[in-house]
Amino acid sequence: MRIGELSVRTGVPVATIKYYVREGILAGGERTGYNQVSYGEEHVRRLRLVRALVETGSLPIAKVREILDKASDPERDVDSALGVVSRAMDKTREVAEPARDDLAEAYAIAERHGWKRALPQRERVKVLADVIGTLRLLGMDELIERADDYARAAQMVAETDIEMLSAQSDRDEILESMIIGTVLGDAFFSAMRRLAHIEVSGRRFKAPREARDDTDRE
């Protein structure tokens, strides 16, 4: 297809497509004649992936390129490629060295929940320690105390995520699903958490004047 059709199919403006090609994020099309370049389904797929990372994942373009480059390195086996890509997807902003207590708390959570393969990856544990530090600074120690509920939920979701990946056999497909799943999985969870908040919070904080009908209050 021509670049115009590629643009219509993906909702990405022609100028942006050209920019992605220049930046090496999208492979160029096949030159089929004078001043004519043809794009295929793989371009549609790649463009949608890039847009999901940029829009839903709020990742900067440089980060997107880094992730896609790492995913396509054929030298790596799946586990190692998953690790490299997953590390590249971690927080974009630099995480400052966390306070010792916060780091200790993060390690304790990981240990309690059996994430022993994560323990050597200090950079990744630091991301959790950073959130803990922010919570503490904001006086939200109570949420830190409830970390185990979060960890159990995270474990549940991670198991379903990896089960889904395991059902696929093609290496590139596994990596692509992992990239999409990491970014969109957070958004998927967050959207549902907020719907659940409406329900649970409505039950709990219902204004007294509405509370007379308590039959549905459990």
Next chain:
Amino acid sequence: MRIGELSVRTGVPVATIKYYVREGILAGGERTGYNQVSYGEEHVRRLRLVRALVETGSLPIAKVREILDKASDPERDVDSALGVVSRAMDKTREVAEPARDDLAEAYAIAERHGWKRALPQRERVKVLADVIGTLRLLGMDELIERADDYARAAQMVAETDIEMLSAQSDRDEILESMIIGTVLGDAFFSAMRRLAHIEVSGRRFKAPREARDDTDRE
């Protein structure tokens, strides 16, 4: 304290503090003499809250102001204020009208999990429908099929979130905790989900040459 100390205590540059005061996001300090303004602990607290929303929540300043304005409206009871603030915190970017199937899928998930108070809030259900649409576009139908696992995890986390809020009695504190909890709770969960990924994925995709030592494979 002087503005310089406020800056040191919160890590927010003096120029940024002045900008927040001009924008009405932070109350001005108390004028205590010629060319001298004094700030208190409430300023420290408010600044930390603003920074958490901006840095961890990636919310634009205009959104932060909207959220804080709504939270401080004394006319509203807690449930209604929670609702208003929670809606204000939803996705910053406009969510396009989702495809009918995606919206139906989102409603079906909410119904299956008993989130009946969320059903009338179409704008909020649309956020979930939007994620579903993106997943479908990217060929991730399998993740949509696993929505119930995500929903169960979201319900678990939402219950612990609201339980934490219920333990507080001051209206402003409840609202502040809710704002922080919504933004940082997503980050808290995401950091743990990724640590759990390392563990579960390592077990599943371990390269064959390492797989001989299977004792820890469960």
